[in-house]
Amino acid sequence: MQSRELTILFCDIRQFTRMAETMEPQQVQALLNRLFNRIAAIIAANHGTIDKYIGDCVMAFWGAPLPVADHAWLAVKTVADIGDMLLDFNAEQLQEGLAPIQLNIGINSGVVSVGDMGSSIRRSYTVLGDAVNVAARLEPLAKRYDVALVAGERTAALAPQVQWQWLDTVRVQGRAHAVQVYEIGRAHV
Numbered sequence: 630m631q632s633r634e635l636t637i638l639f640c641d642i643r644q645f646t647r648m649a650e651t652m653e654p655q656q657v658q659a660l661l662n663r664l665f666n667r668i669a670a671i672i673a674a675n676h677g678t679i680d681k682y683i684g685d686c687v688m689a690f691w692g693a694p695l696p697v698a699d700h701a702w703l704a705v706k707t708v709a710d711i712g713d714m715l716l717d718f719n720a721e722q723l724q725e726g727l728a729p730i731q732l733n734i735g736i737n738s739g740v741v742s743v744g745d746m747g748s749s750i751r752r753s754y755t756v757l758g759d760a761v762n763v764a765a766r767l768e769p770l771a772k773r774y775d776v777a778l779v780a781g782e783r784t785a786a787l788a789p790q791v792q793w794q795w796l797d798t799v800r801v802q803g804r805a806h807a808v809q810v811y812e813i814g815r816a817h818v
Contacts, residue, residue, distance in 0.1 A: 630742050630743070630744035630745075630746070631742070631743060631744060632740050632741070632742055632743075633692060633693055633696070633740065633741065633743055634692065634700075634738065634739060634740050634741075635690045635691060635692035635693055635700055635738065635739075635741055635743065635756060635760070636690065636691045636692060636700045636701045636703075636704040636736060636737070636738040636784055636787070637688070637689070637690045637704075637736065637737055637738070637741070637756060637760060637761050637764040638672075638677070638687075638688070638689045638690065638691075638704050638707065638708070638734065638735070638736045638764065639686060639687070639688055639734070639735045639736075639764055639765050639767070639768040640668065640686065640687045640688075640689075640711065640732055640733070640734045640768070641685060641686040641687075641732065641733045641734075641768050641769070642664075642685040642686075642730055642731070642732060642733075643730075643731040643732060643733050643771075643772055644731070645684075645685040648728060649685075660727075661685060663718070664718065664730065665682065665687065667714050667718065668687055668711060668714075669687075671707055671710045671711055671714060672687075672689045672707055674710070675691075675703045675704075675706055675707040675710065676691065676697055676703055677689045677690065677691050677703065677704065677707060678690055678691070678693060678694065678754075680753075680754075680755050680756065681753070681755070686768075688765075689704075689707075690741075690743075690756050691703045691704045691707075693743045693756070694743075694754070699787075700738070700787070701736075701738045701783075701784045701787030701788040702787070702788045702790055702791075704736050704738075704784065704788075705736070705780070705784070705788045705790075705791055705813060708734050708736065708777070708778050708813060709813070711732065711734070712777060715730065715732065718730060731777075732771075732777060733768050733769060733770075733771035733772050733777075734768060734771055734777055734778045734779070735764050735765065735766070735767030735768030735769075735770065735771065735778070735779050735780075736764060736767070736778065736779075736780045736781070736784050737760050737761075737763045737764035737767055737780065737781035737783065737784055738760060738781065738783040738784040738787050739758065739759060739760025739763070739781075739783055740758065740760065741756045741757060741758035741759075741760050741761055742756065742757045742758055743755075743756045759804075760781075760783070762803070762804070763781055763801060763804065763808060764781070766801035766802055766803070766804070767779040767780070767781060767801065767808075767810060770796075770799065770801075770810060774796055774797070774812065776796070776812040776813075777812075777813070778812060778813045779796065779810050779811070779812060780793070780810065780811045780812070780813065781808055781809070781810065781811075782808060782809040782810075782811070784811075785809075785811045791813055791814055792814030793811040793812070793813070793814055794811060794812045794813075794814050795809065795810075795811055796810045796811055796812050797809075797810055798810075
């Protein structure tokens with residue numbers, strides 16, 4: 630285990646439970662596989678590490694196992710690339726008579742513990758810490774603010790390539806201290 634500043638992303642399908650309720654399990658699996666294959670390729674192209682899939686959620690991080698100086702920018706670029714991919718994905722959905730997909734994404738940067746964790750029976754390479762917890766709590770705020778992405782203050786500070794729009798000061802669930810949250814503006818690439 631080591632401590633390192635990373636950027637963490639949680640990406641979840643908006644209204645997934647309602648959507649899955651009307652689908653056969655094989656249809657849900659096919660949808661998730663189609664979507665996750667594209668998201669995974671974008672994360673990999675932007676030097677991210679997929680931590681895990683949690684139902685319809687993807688958790689990823691930047692800056693480990695190999696250090697990456699611009700980890701926050703790469704995470705933000707990933708979000709923009711996912712947004713572009715989603716346009717094509719939803720066009721395919723509509724052609725097949727299926728509902729379009731919307732995503733909630735939360736990203737946050739901070740010092741975390743990174744390395745192999747778990748039990749003697751099963752271990753995985755993952756991240757732990759307050760910055761991870763905040764990222765997970767920012768993801769559902771995207772729906773509340775009707776935006777694709779909610780980012781924490783440190784991510785906004787580390788990614789000056791983006792014009793950030795301040796959203797609010799919030800106390801996320803389970804945390805005593807409030808955080809400043811932002812939505813993505815336009816990238817200057």
